[in-house]
Amino acid sequence: xxxxxxxxxxxxxxxxxxxxxxxSLPSAPRIIKRVIEQVxxxxxxxxxxxxxxxxFIGAVLALQSGISLQNFGAKQxxxxxxxxxxxxxxxPLMVSILLAGRVAxxxxxxxxxxxxxxxxxxxxxxxxxxxxxxxxxxxxxxLFYMPVLTMIGIIIGWFGGAIVCEYVGFIGVDSGQYFHSLxxxxxxxxxxxxxxxxxxxxxxxxxxxxxxxxxxxxGPREIGYAVTRxxxxxxxxxxxxxxxxxKALA
Amino acid sequence: xxxxxxPLERSDxxxxxxxxxxxxxxxxxxxxxxxxxxxVHPGEIFVIMGPSxxxxxxxxxxxxxxxxxxxxxxxxxxxDPSLPETRDRFALALVFQAGGLFNSLSVxxxxxxxxxxxxxxxxHEIRDRVMRALKILSLENAxxxxxxxxxxxxxxxxxxxxxxxxxxxxxxxxEPTSELDPVxxxxxxxxxxxxxxxxxxTTIVVSHDRDxxxxxxxxxxxxxxxxxxxxxxxxxxxxxxxxxxVDFLNPKIDLKNPRYLKLEV
Numbered sequence: 001x002x003x004x005x006x007x008x009x010x011x012x013x014x015x016x017x018x019x020x021x022x023x024s025l026p027s028a029p030r031i032i033k034r035v036i037e038q039v040x041x042x043x044x045x046x047x048x049x050x051x052x053x054x055x056f057i058g059a060v061l062a063l064q065s066g067i068s069l070q071n072f073g074a075k076q077x078x079x080x081x082x083x084x085x086x087x088x089x090x091x092p093l094m095v096s097i098l099l100a101g102r103v104a105x106x107x108x109x110x111x112x113x114x115x116x117x118x119x120x121x122x123x124x125x126x127x128x129x130x131x132x133x134x135x136x137x138x139x140x141x142x143l144f145y146m147p148v149l150t151m152i153g154i155i156i157g158w159f160g161g162a163i164v165c166e167y168v169g170f171i172g173v174d175s176g177q178y179f180h181s182l183x184x185x186x187x188x189x190x191x192x193x194x195x196x197x198x199x200x201x202x203x204x205x206x207x208x209x210x211x212x213x214x215x216x217x218x219g220p221r222e223i224g225y226a227v228t229r230x231x232x233x234x235x236x237x238x239x240x241x242x243x244x245x246x247k248a249l250a
Numbered sequence: 251x252x253x254x255x256x257p258l259e260r261s262d263x264x265x266x267x268x269x270x271x272x273x274x275x276x277x278x279x280x281x282x283x284x285x286x287x288x289x290v291h292p293g294e295i296f297v298i299m300g301p302s303x304x305x306x307x308x309x310x311x312x313x314x315x316x317x318x319x320x321x322x323x324x325x326x327x328x329x330d331p332s333l334p335e336t337r338d339r340f341a342l343a344l345v346f347q348a349g350g351l352f353n354s355l356s357v358x359x360x361x362x363x364x365x366x367x368x369x370x371x372x373x374h375e376i377r378d379r380v381m382r383a384l385k386i387l388s389l390e391n392a393x394x395x396x397x398x399x400x401x402x403x404x405x406x407x408x409x410x411x412x413x414x415x416x417x418x419x420x421x422x423x424x425e426p427t428s429e430l431d432p433v434x435x436x437x438x439x440x441x442x443x444x445x446x447x448x449x450x451x452t453t454i455v456v457s458h459d460r461d462x463x464x465x466x467x468x469x470x471x472x473x474x475x476x477x478x479x480x481x482x483x484x485x486x487x488x489x490x491x492x493x494x495x496v497d498f499l500n501p502k503i504d505l506k507n508p509r510y511l512k513l514e515v
Contacts, residue, residue: 118348
């Protein structure tokens with residue numbers, strides 16, 4: 001019962017935080033600088049790791065599907081499999097998991113230490129709502145960088161698959177065939193679905209990170225607990241949401 | 251959706267009054283404040299004293315509107331301090347015990363944040379205002395530094411400078427002289443008194459610094475175990491006979507009968 005109460009309390013405060021943040025949307029022109037700063041800190045800085053992971057996920061996917069599909073004589077479908085898996089599932093999911101590990105943890109740690117060291121109290125006495133000053137720039141920045149990161153991750157993953165197909169001898173599918181197969185069944189709708197997923201995941205991750213950080217009470221030890229809680233909660237949330245969004249978009 | 255806040259216009263720059271009525275605050279089963287009532291008159295320096303853990307800082311947080319009382323009320327000129335409208339109407343500045351400075355911002359940006367966020371004036375005016383506040387506290391050379399590069403005393407002065415930039419009608423200080431050497435304590439005490447004299451700002455100071463209280467306070471409240479025991483002028487306080495207050499103000503070290511053996515957990 002106690003845990004259930006805590007879950008509903010957390011959910012309620014996250015919804016309230018999102019409402020407060022977006023209620024101050026008309027003041028967005030004043031926070032453009034901070035939005036750009038967040039796009040750089042959270043989005044641009046995550047790009048190298050997204051690129052490396054996407055490349056190898058695409059490569060592994062091509063390798064595994066090459067091994068499996070050659071038993072059925074369907075190696076020419078590797079492109080379709082890699083393309084669709086990355087666009088609809090692995091691309092958004094992988095970028096979100098990276099976001100939870102890298103950005104959500106940093107966000108929670110920053111806001112939790114601001115809370116513990118009374119910086120949030122100082123903002124409140126100055127009548128500067130933390131939802132507007134700290135949360136809204138992060139949520140808005142996320143709306144910009146999440147689809148871009150996801151799209152870049154997907155494209156690099158596709159190329160990772162292409163290189164494996166081209167250079168791993170037993171697969172024997174050239175990159176021309178691979179891309180022909182990849183584009184044959186690819187539609188704008190599928191790409192759009194993947195990006196929608198990424199947007200929803202990203203929004204939830206940043207909201208959870210901010211909410212967990214701002215609800216931190218106590219001392220330095222609680223900052224560590226808050227970071228762990230934020231990452232775990234983000235991962236659970238995106239995996240649960242993934243099922244429902246996939247079902248809704250099917 | 252709400253419209254963006256318009257630039258603040260505070261035509262009424264008079265110092266405010268603070269009324270605390272029958273205020274109690276519990277954290278779970280722990281009763282921290284018990285039925286506290288007091289009034290702080292416009293423009294006075296009101297010092298709240300008491301032993302550690304007596305609820306002084308908690309009372310200050312209720313007055314600042316950072317926490318809601320379990321029962322009773324705290325009001326600034328009759329208005330609820332936790333409402334953004336009240337904070338828009340009456341500039342309220344709280345100097346935190348540890349400074350409460352924004353560690354990711356430079357000293358200059360810490361000071362400029364309030365007028366920038368509330369669009370109080372043009373950027374060059376904000377710069378003048380910030381530099382003036384830094385000058386008053388002899389911090390001109392620290393403008394580009396970050397809080398992590400400052401000593402404890404400097405952090406306190408920056409926090410006071412940040413409060414000054416807000417041009418507050420109510421200044422709240424939480425232990426402004428704690429962790430400072432006697433010279434820096436005296437300096438901060440002088441600053442508090444000068445600010446009150448020059449700006450006629452209502453000032454509430456939470457402290458257990460007896461020298462500060464008896465030197466600059468117009469009135470002193472003594473809070474012991476969450477109960478308000480007396481509100482007196484410094485002169486009246488010298489003749490109080492309540493043994494707990496006398497012991498708090500003039501503690502005697504008795505090595506034969508040490509008081510730590512009688513401490514409650």
